Amino acid sequence: MLQLTQLAAWQSLEQHCHTLREQPLRTLFDDDPSRFDRFSIRLDRLFVDYSKNRITQQTFDLLVELARQAGVPEWIERMFSGDAINETERRPALHIALRQEGADAIVVNGEDVGIAVRETRAKIRTFVESVHSGRWRGHAGEPITDVVNIGIGGSDLGPEMVCLALHDYAVDGIKVHFVSNVDGAQIAQVFENINPRTTLFIVNSKSFTTLETRTNAETARAWMLAQGVAEADLAKHFVAVSTNIEAAEAFGIEPENCFPIWDWVGGRYSLWSATGLAIALYVGMDHFEQLLSGAAAMDGHFRSAPLASNIPVIMALLGIWYIDFFGAESQAILPYDYRLRRLPAYLQQADMESNGKRVRRDGVAVDYVTGPIVWGEVGTNGQHAFFQLLHQGCHLVPADFIGCVRPQHGYAVHHRALLGNLLAQTEALMRGQTTDEARERLAKRGCPPEDIERLASHNTFPGNQPTNTILLDELDPHTLGMLIALYEHKIFVQGVIWGINSFDQWGVELGKVMANVIIDELAGGSTPSDHDASTSGLLSHCKERLDS
Numbered sequence: 152m153l154q155l156t157q158l159a160a161w162q163s164l165e166q167h168c169h170t171l172r173e174q175p176l177r178t179l180f181d182d183d184p185s186r187f188d189r190f191s192i193r194l195d196r197l198f199v200d201y202s203k204n205r206i207t208q209q210t211f212d213l214l215v216e217l218a219r220q221a222g223v224p225e226w227i228e229r230m231f232s233g234d235a236i237n238e239t240e241r242r243p244a245l246h247i248a249l250r251q252e253g254a255d256a257i258v259v260n261g262e263d264v265g266i267a268v269r270e271t272r273a274k275i276r277t278f279v280e281s282v283h284s285g286r287w288r289g290h291a292g293e294p295i296t297d298v299v300n301i302g303i304g305g306s307d308l309g310p311e312m313v314c315l316a317l318h319d320y321a322v323d324g325i326k327v328h329f330v331s332n333v334d335g336a337q338i339a340q341v342f343e344n345i346n347p348r349t350t351l352f353i354v355n356s357k358s359f360t361t362l363e364t365r366t367n368a369e370t371a372r373a374w375m376l377a378q379g380v381a382e383a384d385l386a387k388h389f390v391a392v393s394t395n396i397e398a399a400e401a402f403g404i405e406p407e408n409c410f411p412i413w414d415w416v417g418g419r420y421s422l423w424s425a426t427g428l429a430i431a432l433y434v435g436m437d438h439f440e441q442l443l444s445g446a447a448a449m450d451g452h453f454r455s456a457p458l459a460s461n462i463p464v465i466m467a468l469l470g471i472w473y474i475d476f477f478g479a480e481s482q483a484i485l486p487y488d489y490r491l492r493r494l495p496a497y498l499q500q501a502d503m504e505s506n507g508k509r510v511r512r513d514g515v516a517v518d519y520v521t522g523p524i525v526w527g528e529v530g531t532n533g534q535h536a537f538f539q540l541l542h543q544g545c546h547l548v549p550a551d552f553i554g555c556v557r558p559q560h561g562y563a564v565h566h567r568a569l570l571g572n573l574l575a576q577t578e579a580l581m582r583g584q585t586t587d588e589a590r591e592r593l594a595k596r597g598c599p600p601e602d603i604e605r606l607a608s609h610n611t612f613p614g615n616q617p618t619n620t621i622l623l624d625e626l627d628p629h630t631l632g633m634l635i636a637l638y639e640h641k642i643f644v645q646g647v648i649w650g651i652n653s654f655d656q657w658g659v660e661l662g663k664v665m666a667n668v669i670i671d672e673l674a675g676g677s678t679p680s681d682h683d684a685s686t687s688g689l690l691s692h693c694k695e696r697l698d699s
Contacts, residue, residue: 152513153221155650160217167213168476171205176581176615179207192462194452196624197633199462203581204469204549204617205477214468215458221648223464230643231454233257233264237417237654238512244654245413246420246639247450250443250632259415271411271425276436278390278408278428282351283322283435290384291348299328299341300429301371302355303363305418306392307331308500310355310429312493313422313442316631319490319559320434327433330371333363338370347378352389353428354404357412359395362663368402392425417654419500420639438628445632453640463640466619470641471648473549473617475519483541483550484527487573490626491553495527498638505642505653512652521649530554531572541580542612549617552577553634557625573620583614673697 155161180186180202190202190211206214218224229236233243248257248264256263281287285294300310311329314321328341352371356364368389375388382403390408391399399409410425422430423443431439449463458464473479482502484495506522528536530552541548554573558566584592589610593603621637623630646653672679672690679690 152511152515152650155221155517155648156519158217158220160213160220164210164213164217164472164476167210171207171210172477174205175583176203176205176617177583179205180581192460192465194462195448195633196630197462197637198622198624199466200620200622201465201469203577204472204619205615206469206472210472211459214472215464217471218458218464218468218644218648221650223458223644223647226643226647227454231257231450233259237415237652239652239655239657240414243415244417244420244643245415246417246423249416249423250446250450250636252444252447264413264415267411267413268424272440274410275425275428275431275439278410279431279436279439282432283325287351288387289348289350290380290387293349294324295351296324296349297326297328297345297351298429298432299330299345299350299352299371300355301330301352301364301367302392302426303331303361304500304504305421306355306357306364306426308493308497309419309422310427312491312497313427313430313631313635314433315493316490316626317430317434317438317442317628319626320438320628322433322435325433327429329429330367331363333366335370338367342374347375347380347388350388351432354389354391354393354399354402355426355428356392357394357418359391359393359398359402362666372403390428392428417656419504422635434628441628442632445629445634446636447632448629449633449636449640453636463637464644466637466641467644467648469617469619470523470549470645473547474521474523477547478520479523479547479549480520481524481526481546481548483548484525485530485533485550485552486527487530487552487554487569488626489529492529494553495525495529497635498527499525501638502642504656504659506646506649506651507658508646508649508651511650513650517649517651519649521651522645530576531569534572534576538576541616542583547616549619550580551619551621553621553623555623555626559625577618577620579612579614580616580618581614583612583616584610586611 187200187202191200226236230244231247233245235241235243237244243259245257245264248268251265256265282295288294300307307329314327328345330338330341354364354368372385375385376382380388385403386405386408389404391404392410392412393399394412396406396409400406410428412421412424412426416424423446427439453461453463470482484498486494502525503522508521510516540546541550552573554570586607589607590603593606593610623634643653668680669690673694679687682690
């Protein structure tokens with residue numbers, strides 16, 4: 152396997168980095184009037200400005216060469232061809248097949264997976280239409296008004312994020328609720344807002360054994376029975392997205408009401424599958440398919456565009472530039488659209504579960520830094536929370552600002568203020584404010600001379616903070632699909648360059664195994680095992696108070 156740090160492009164970037172480390176971004180703009188035009192790109196109704204990055208044309212060329220030397224074009228083609236690129240689990244990563252629109256077949260083990268995808272999509276459409284038309288009814292003969300998605304991780308974050316983002320497209324008469332946490336407080340709050348006669352539960356678990364999902368599903372089942380629903384009628388209120396049909400049937404779900412998901416679909420890439428059933432029920436099947444179409448458009452661009460004009464590749468390379476050459480440890484996701492308020496949380500899983508790895512595909516430890524810490528908040532709320540650190544703190548924090556040019560509400564004053572803040576923040580982070588400029592601004596405000604000197608350093612902003620600005624013409628199912636797929640492919644490209652497998656998640660297993668032991672011990676079902684002193688002490692503390 153290629154040693155990344157030994158690639159010629161990597162070594163050239165290490166040398167080149169020293170020439171740019173202290174060079175102000177504002178100077179790069181002053182020296183190059185065409186910088187914005189060269190470092191921005193449009194695809195359909197999505198526009199990306201990456202000119203406010205600490206790069207020159209030489210930097211960009213070297214980064215593109217790094218992608219080439221790391222084999223990115225070959226890996227892209229391998230994914231689209233159905234190769235088993237998830238090597239540790241010996242399976243392909245074919246979320247792209249879930250939104251494929253063309254006639255090209257993706258063959259896995261001699262089968263065109265597109266056939267099963269299309270059949271499942273048709274089954275989802277039939278089911279969604281039966282709910283919306285009122286043909287599917289609860290045990291008392293009343294139509295469904297509330298849908299509760301029970302899942303966790305990718306079975307929760309993706310569907311919830313999309314439903315919130317596409318609220319303007321919601322079907323009349325349907326509300327969605329999401330239960331993920333094993334903390335009973337969450338499901339208790341949902342119970343307060345639903346009617347057992349008109350509620351449909353979706354148990355969203357590939358294995359049907361995930362602790363949190365299984366616990367919440369059993370609680371929902373018990374609640375329905377306690378509300379007077381006969382056990383024979385539970386099937387009118389529960390459906391499943393799972394591969395474990397036997398377990399779902401034992402739970403009380405009819406086999407024909409189980410929607411399949413395949414082992415080549417990772418949880419964090421699954422919203423495009425039957426995992427997105429809650430999305431289809433909330434916004435309608437036509438809008439769900441427009442979401443898939445937007446993702447397919449980004450897939451086509453990603454597969455065919457040259458590296459130097461390939462948006463996911465460019466975004467991936469910029470991230471690697473800061474993580475591995477500037478020592479940035481985090482990536483901020485800052486959506487300036489309230490509807491996208493769950494996007495940072497969704498991308499935390501998409502990125503950190505994919506690329507939070509310390510060994511390469513061949514099992515050898517890396518000698519460079521991989522995935523960043525992803526965090527963020529919706530604008531403008533973040534400006535009144537953590538932007539102080541972005542502007543004047545000691546950390547380099549690359550940030551993606553995401554906005555929509557046209558709103559879908561009638562409050563023009565609000566939208567101008569929102570867009571104005573987005574654009575101003577990227578400019579302020581790039582330009583900063585020198586001490587002399589701070590003195591001048593304080594003087595213009597009528598500040599006394601003695602206070603000007605006292606406050607000048609406090610009003611100095613170093614600037615030079617890199618940002619990408621992603622603008623959607625408007626937030627609709629198609630553009631949202633493009634945006635999500637853009638980040639999926641960006642994450643994949645970074646994994647390819649780092650030589651890691653972005654499609655497994657062994658790091659989540661150890662805690663699950665240990666939790667099962669302690670849960671049994673808390674219940675008194677087993678003698679406490681050999682824990683460390685801290686865990687033993689905490690376990691005893693909890694047991695004493697639970698039993699008192």
